Each structure stands twice: as structure tokens, then as C-alpha cells.
Amino acid sequence: MAALQRRRKRFSTGPVETLPDYRPDMTYIVTDNCIACKYTDCVEVCTVDCFYEGENMLVIHPDECIDCGVCEPECPAEAIKPDTESGLDEWLALNTKFASLWPNLTERRDPLPEAKEKDGEDGKLAKYFSEAAGEGD
Ligand code: SF4
Ligand code: F3S
Numbered sequence: 001m002a003a004l005q006r007r008r009k010r011f012s013t014g015p016v017e018t019l020p021d022y023r024p025d026m027t028y029i030v031t032d033n034c035i036a037c038k039y040t041d042c043v044e045v046c047t048v049d050c051f052y053e054g055e056n057m058l059v060i061h062p063d064e065c066i067d068c069g070v071c072e073p074e075c076p077a078e079a080i081k082p083d084t085e086s087g088l089d090e091w092l093a094l095n096t097k098f099a100s101l102w103p104n105l106t107e108r109r110d111p112l113p114e115a116k117e118k119d120g121e122d123g124k125l126a127k128y129f130s131e132a133a134g135e136g137d
Contacts, residue, residue, distance in 0.1 A: 026082060027067060028060055028065055028072060028081065028082055031088065032091075033079040033119065036128045038115065039077060040058070042071040042074055043105050043108060044107070046071055048065070052103065054102050055134055059094065059098045060099065062095060106137055
């Protein structure tokens, strides 16, 4: 969680915090339904290229995400969420950890072969998650 702590420290002071809608501790993260789908539409719209590729899902680097929200509606699996939603602590930790281990992905790829079949299935973290890195680009 060192990276996350650094990020929170980086945003802990400064005049921008006085803006009413600005939430300094926010990031977007990738959650369960990306696993075994990996559509990759998200990487094409991210202007700061902060997606990282595992074998069967992507994660967002919380230190690099500028919280623009553009990727959220682009995900066919609705797997991208703001970490301000409740119950996502586990996913914030997973995104933070694997963004520092997996390679960067900036260009769209074909979805995984089983994407349509697995889209919407419950409990994919326990059933299918792989710690293995993807290829990146
Ligand atoms: Fe990239 Fe914006 Fe999505 Fe963050 S919210 S991952 S900066 S597109
Ligand atoms: Fe995953 Fe959705 Fe991107 S399925 S790879 S977060 S478009």
C-alpha cells in the first residue's frame, strides 16, 4: 500500500482541494467483471495510459489515474468503478498491487475468447483470477 499512501500524501495539500467537487483521494479501479473478459476498450480512451495488463484482467494504477472518468462508460463489462463506491477496498488494493507488477497496455486487443460467456458471472476473482502478467505493449 506504499504507492497508495504516497498518492494520498501527494494530494494532501494545495489550493485545488478547495474546489467543491474535487475529491483528492479518488481513483478509478477495475473490478471483478473484467476477469476472463478483458475487452480492453478502456485503454484506448485513457489519456495518461495508466492501465496494466494481467493474464486475464487489467488494473488501473491509482497513482497515475487522473480521475477523469472517461473509461468508465467505455467498458462493455461495466467493470470500471470509482473507488468512492462502497465495498471496493479489496479492489483498490488489488489494482494498486498489480499495477506495479504488470506491464503497461495502451492499445486495444481482442477480448478473451470466453468473454461473452463469462460476462456477468459472479465471483470471478475466486474462480478465475490469475496473478500472471500479461504481455503489455
Ligand atoms: Fe485513465 Fe481517466 Fe480511466 Fe483514470 S479515469 S484510468 S485517467 S481514463
Ligand atoms: Fe476490463 Fe472493461 Fe477494460 S473488461 S479490459 S476494464 S474495457
